[in-house]
Amino acid sequence: MEIRDDFRHKGLRNKLVQHLRGKGITDEAVLKAIGTVPRHLFMESSFIRFSYADKAFPIGAGQTISQPYTVAFQTQLLEVERFQKVLEVGTGSGYQTAVLLELGAIVYTIERQRELFLKTQSFLPLLGYKAYFFFGDGYEGLPAYAPFDRILVTAAADKIPQNLVLQLKPGGRMVVPVGNDKLQTMTLIEKITDEDIRITEHGTFSFVPMLPGRVS
Numbered sequence: 607m608e609i610r611d612d613f614r615h616k617g618l619r620n621k622l623v624q625h626l627r628g629k630g631i632t633d634e635a636v637l638k639a640i641g642t643v644p645r646h647l648f649m650e651s652s653f654i655r656f657s658y659a660d661k662a663f664p665i666g667a668g669q670t671i672s673q674p675y676t677v678a679f680q681t682q683l684l685e686v687e688r689f690q691k692v693l694e695v696g697t698g699s700g701y702q703t704a705v706l707l708e709l710g711a712i713v714y715t716i717e718r719q720r721e722l723f724l725k726t727q728s729f730l731p732l733l734g735y736k737a738y739f740f741f742g743d744g745y746e747g748l749p750a751y752a753p754f755d756r757i758l759v760t761a762a763a764d765k766i767p768q769n770l771v772l773q774l775k776p777g778g779r780m781v782v783p784v785g786n787d788k789l790q791t792m793t794l795i796e797k798i799t800d801e802d803i804r805i806t807e808h809g810t811f812s813f814v815p816m817l818p819g820r821v822s
């Protein structure tokens with residue numbers, strides 16, 4: 607694969623950023639990250655020309671790279687700060703991982719599809735993006751590396767994954783789409799203290815399902 611990012615790609619990204627502003631994304635750091643990450647390099651070759659369209663696309667193994675608006679919305683809601691420890695569930699193409707890294711997060715990312723785990727683990731470092739990659743079941747999280755400041759789930763959970771809530775630091779935030787296999791409610795879980803947990807809902811989205819176990 608050729609790693610090439612030129613002024614045309616940059617121009618398309620600037621347009622995408624304007625589009626996201628128009629749809630209500632206001633966090634400048636998030637917009638800057640989306641304006642920086644070369645999304646076309648995360649796409650399968652047959653879809654490259656649509657890289658900066660605000661749509662989801664197939665990435666293999668029956669999975670998708672999330673729509674840029676969805677990535678921006680989830681990331682904005684997460685309120686990531688530099689040097690925070692972030693757990694991402696659903697590595698997929700690694701695009702969302704790269705956006706989190708651009709924000710200065712220390713990213714632990716977990717994927718249940720071996721093929722995608724291997725591909726993204728070797729690809730992201732080629733772009734200079736360094737994350738910790740895990741092949742496993744995101745429903746279990748990463749107890750050995752917990753607690754996390756932020757947890758971002760990028761697949762549709764049927765209910766709030768309680769193991770993940772346990773792996774959140776007091777003061778931490780977790781963003782997870784919760785619902786059925788068609789539509790989910792973007793859910794924010796704020797752990798004020800271990801006993802005081804606030805749950806708020808932030809609109810409707812559509813993700814591929816979060817499934818238990820690993821696939822080799």
Ligand code: SAH
Pocket residue numbers: 665669670671672695696697698699700701702703716717718719722742743744745760761814815816817818819
């Ligand atoms: N963040 C990704 C989105 C990929 S789609 C991107 O930017 O490209 C969601 C991903 O979650 C898929 O790759 C799917 O295999 C993965 N997934 C689903 N259930 C999971 C689970 N229990 N643990 C880890 N990953 C899971």
